[in-house]
Amino acid sequence: MSTPLMEARGLQLRFGRVAALDDVAIDIHPGEVVAIVGESGSGKTTLLRVLSGLMRPDAGAVTYRGQDVLAMPEAARRRLMRTEWGFVHQNPRDGLRLGVTAGGNIGERLMAVGARHYGNIRAEATEWLKRVEIDPARMDDIPGKFSGGMQQRLQIARVLVTRPRLVFMDEPTGGLDVSVQARLLDLIRALVADLGLAVLIVTHDIAAARLLAHRILVMRQGQVVEEGLTDRVLDDPQHAYTQLLVSSVLAA
Amino acid sequence: MGNWALRAENLSKDFRLHLQGGVRIPVLADVSLTVEPGECVALAGPSGAGKSTLMRCLYGNYGAGAGRILIRHGDAVVDLATADPRLVRAIRRDTLGYVSQFLRVIPRIGAVDIVAEPLMARGVARDAATARARDLLLRLNLPERLHNLPPATFSGGEQQRINLARGFAADYPVLLLDEPTASLDAANRQVVIGLIEEAKARGAALIGIFHDTEVRDRIADRLFDVAPIQDAA
Known part of the structure; x- marks a missing residue:
């Protein structure tokens, strides 16, 4: 099948005694929407920041279209961030120029x-x-x-x-009212499909992940405990933590 | 032999409930089922025997515990039980359709777009996909004034007809039907029977759960017994 747009292997990152990333691997293919779900502190935002070059891991490799992201000079990474990548922050004030x-x-x-x-x-x-x-x-x-x-x-x-190829999204609906979230999710869904974007989205909202993502990774304590096709992971979860996560969602 | 569209071999499935002390619930054991193009197989068996679980396994929605689910996808034969998620998506786009009992509504998306979406995913132009969607919705007696509305507030029967239109829009070579006529009146049941007969005539392989015996007798070529596991053991 297609070759991945981005590939990461063996990512390790510790904050003191806490393992934020513990041997994490991930692939993202062109046009694929991948959600990373998990509770606060599971390492999901750290993973996003490492993959987008905002943070350096202690060990591991990240490649984007064959280029070594971690060895890339800062100017080259910034150029990627302006052209082929995009980053949608949870707080729009971090991604906009307010003046x-x-x-x-x-x-x-x-x-x-x-x-x-x-x-x-x-x-x-x-x-x-x-x-x-x-x-x-x-x-x-x-x-x-x-x-x-x-x-x-x-x-x-x-x-x-x-028109980036790969967009990182960190809890894009996080700080918004529920009524506003639905509109935003629908908008993201339509734009991603129209533009054929690859998206890596971090969220703790299982319903948002089901709506947007083709594939899901479940993180806990810095490890990916389960991954696969979105509906299979959510409807037939195998790991104890995923079962807890899925069964904790209230049906509206 | 050899011409089948879908072939499950020695399929087993159990559920391990970690939150209930790790109890293991076996549902399917050693199920083998072959369906030919143009054939409709009705799953039979008492409630709780695992018919819906089998359907979900065949769609890749539940993972298979053991065994293979071979499906003819284009010129290839693929094992759905071990296929990569991206390949499962391609199979669902081009080869394998599933009409569940309930419509999963998406905020703000109108009925006609829900129905047209599988065609547009294959690259059909919006106008052509929308025209086909409207035809199917009208055939299923969903009035035109409802076509552009999001179906969240529609009745159960209306939602089921949207689900059916979506399932029949894309002419899948293999189509799974979970109680497709459960909340329909007699007139709409006849429409669904017509759609199924047309799908068979164009060579689709169908597997269905039909509690409605009248519908089942009209369209099923044979029954496949799904026995509760303690009886099978």
């Missing part, structure tokens, strides 16, 4: 990959505001005036405008 207009937040990413024509950038920003269901009339407002859900949608537009 810059909504249109500017989107246009800035385009300019970072070489776009120069003002009219084209503005047209593309308008298009992306519509795609994330923000009224283009808000183009010149600063994101500080937006609701939390709007800020998160703006962050997603900013990340996706450069």
